[in-house]
Amino acid sequence: MFRKVLIANRGEIAVRVIRALREMNIPSVTVYSDADRASLAVRMADEAVYIGESPSAESYLRIDRILDAARATHAQAIHPGYGFLSENAAFAQACEDSGLTFIGPSAESIRKVGSKTAARQLAKAAGAPIVPGVEEAVAPGAEAHRVAREIGYPVLLKAAAGGGGKGMRRVDREEDLDSALRDASSEAERSFKSGEVYIEKLVPRPRHIEIQVLGDRYGHLIHLGERECSLQRRHQKVIEESPSPVMLEYPELREAMGEAALRVARAAGYYNAGTCEFLVDEDRRFYFLEMNTRLQVEHPVTELATGLDLVKLQLEIAAGKRLAIGQKDVKLSGSAIECRIYAEDPDHGFLPSPGRILQLREPSGPGIRLDSGVYPGWNVPMDYDPLLAKLAVWAESRPAAIARMRRAISEYAISGIQTNLEFFRGILADAEFANGRLHTAFLDDYFARAARDTGPESDLFDIAVIAAALHATAAKPLQQVPSASGSAWRRSGLRELMR
Numbered sequence: 001m002f003r004k005v006l007i008a009n010r011g012e013i014a015v016r017v018i019r020a021l022r023e024m025n026i027p028s029v030t031v032y033s034d035a036d037r038a039s040l041a042v043r044m045a046d047e048a049v050y051i052g053e054s055p056s057a058e059s060y061l062r063i064d065r066i067l068d069a070a071r072a073t074h075a076q077a078i079h080p081g082y083g084f085l086s087e088n089a090a091f092a093q094a095c096e097d098s099g100l101t102f103i104g105p106s107a108e109s110i111r112k113v114g115s116k117t118a119a120r121q122l123a124k125a126a127g128a129p130i131v132p133g134v135e136e137a138v139a140p141g142a143e144a145h146r147v148a149r150e151i152g153y154p155v156l157l158k159a160a161a162g163g164g165g166k167g168m169r170r171v172d173r174e175e176d177l178d179s180a181l182r183d184a185s186s187e188a189e190r191s192f193k194s195g196e197v198y199i200e201k202l203v204p205r206p207r208h209i210e211i212q213v214l215g216d217r218y219g220h221l222i223h224l225g226e227r228e229c230s231l232q233r234r235h236q237k238v239i240e241e242s243p244s245p246v247m248l249e250y251p252e253l254r255e256a257m258g259e260a261a262l263r264v265a266r267a268a269g270y271y272n273a274g275t276c277e278f279l280v281d282e283d284r285r286f287y288f289l290e291m292n293t294r295l296q297v298e299h300p301v302t303e304l305a306t307g308l309d310l311v312k313l314q315l316e317i318a319a320g321k322r323l324a325i326g327q328k329d330v331k332l333s334g335s336a337i338e339c340r341i342y343a344e345d346p347d348h349g350f351l352p353s354p355g356r357i358l359q360l361r362e363p364s365g366p367g368i369r370l371d372s373g374v375y376p377g378w379n380v381p382m383d384y385d386p387l388l389a390k391l392a393v394w395a396e397s398r399p400a401a402i403a404r405m406r407r408a409i410s411e412y413a414i415s416g417i418q419t420n421l422e423f424f425r426g427i428l429a430d431a432e433f434a435n436g437r438l439h440t441a442f443l444d445d446y447f448a449r450a451a452r453d454t455g456p457e458s459d460l461f462d463i464a465v466i467a468a469a470l471h472a473t474a475a476k477p478l479q480q481v482p483s484a485s486g487s488a489w490r491r492s493g494l495r496e497l498m499r
Helices: 011-023 040-044 063-073 089-097 107-114 116-126 142-151 174-192 245-249 251-267 299-306 310-318 398-411 421-428 442-453 456-475
Strands: 005-007 028-033 047-052 077-079 155-159 169-171 197-201 207-215 221-233 236-242 272-280 286-292 335-342 359-361 368-372 387-395 413-415 494-496
Touching: 005 011, 005 063, 011 028, 011 040, 011 310, 011 368, 011 387, 028 040, 028 063, 047 063, 063 089, 077 310, 089 107, 107 116, 116 197, 116 251, 116 286, 142 174, 142 197, 155 174, 169 174, 174 197, 207 251, 207 310, 221 245, 221 251, 221 299, 221 442, 236 299, 245 251, 251 272, 251 286, 272 310, 299 310, 299 335, 299 368, 299 387, 335 398, 387 398, 398 421, 421 442
Parallel strands: 005 028, 005 077, 028 047, 047 494
Antiparallel strands: 155 169, 155 197, 207 221, 207 272, 221 236, 236 335, 272 286, 335 387, 359 413, 368 387
């Protein structure tokens, strides 16, 4: 096993990996930018290395500085987390060339599925169903119009090199194609340094379901079931769960999608943790979308449903161990749900809400898990994704898990910044959500229903609720959460490393 591991990331995922390393008795190193000097990850890690200014291009995306930090601290391996360089084949290759273990798949596997168009080609060759469309980027102008007409409107423009909704545009009419293509390509260039865009058929109101795969370096591959990720805003997930409600009714769908995911992973020569994403239409036909060659943000629901620790398994696989479990050993138990807690304002287009966290009260109790990267007094920066924490619950059934999540959300309080906690209270009380009627346009429908229900009576009710909440807060002030202990804040481990 590794003697020391560097985490090339920040926030709650860095904290998550540090905790796994500590349980395995492996010293941790984290890196940080100006904005993260006082972060929880820096406080908790055994060592911390400064790598640059706050913009990610000057810090978390600097391969040279991260490798220098690993060499300076004598780390043997690098865990990339998610985002930043986690799916960068050049980074994985640079680690290998430097004698460091990249805790993830090989650079070759990342290259095979890192581009969405390349992944579509590989999936098609492997026999996995794909959304009708093209397997290569399209040129603007006549070619794009020809391709879109052949596919049939509405179509979806997607960045070949990225994800997270960046470089994605829906086009319903041919006269809108050119402007949408310019916008998608421009956004893709800014986000991924590649303006390549391809076109696929828009699947109306699908479920977004992903299959977690796991493989060792000896060709042993399994899947760990599915995650329902249909609740999204701006093509980014906000609530995930495992198992998917549709699988509870049609378990044979899990088997078919799991086998399709394994076909893609085998074709890529894949090992370590990865995720194949699919769309499932209203007739339960499924289509491969892409493969994420990293740990997913929503991995806690899989861990809760299977009882497996994905980060520890990642570390063991990277260290050369064989998987000790087979497909028959994987069992999904009960129901797990995760809510992503963001510093953002749902009432104003989910705009980020940076600022200082004044007080914090976190939920606890049986079946509750909180992966958090913040503490009272922490200043949420403008420079990065505003994810604060991931609140996950497990219970013996989906209704019980929803009830537990509602209770956990009711106990969760953050002051000083705007968050989406109140938004989750509404979703969890929604009848459509409770009935499992989920699809990627669910939130659009939810807000439309809320707008129809808004009137003078509901305004008075909202005022009464707010007044009651303020009174309760005044009667029971939030308890300050103690900061990390002095022993965890190892100043001797801080290093300045700049070229």
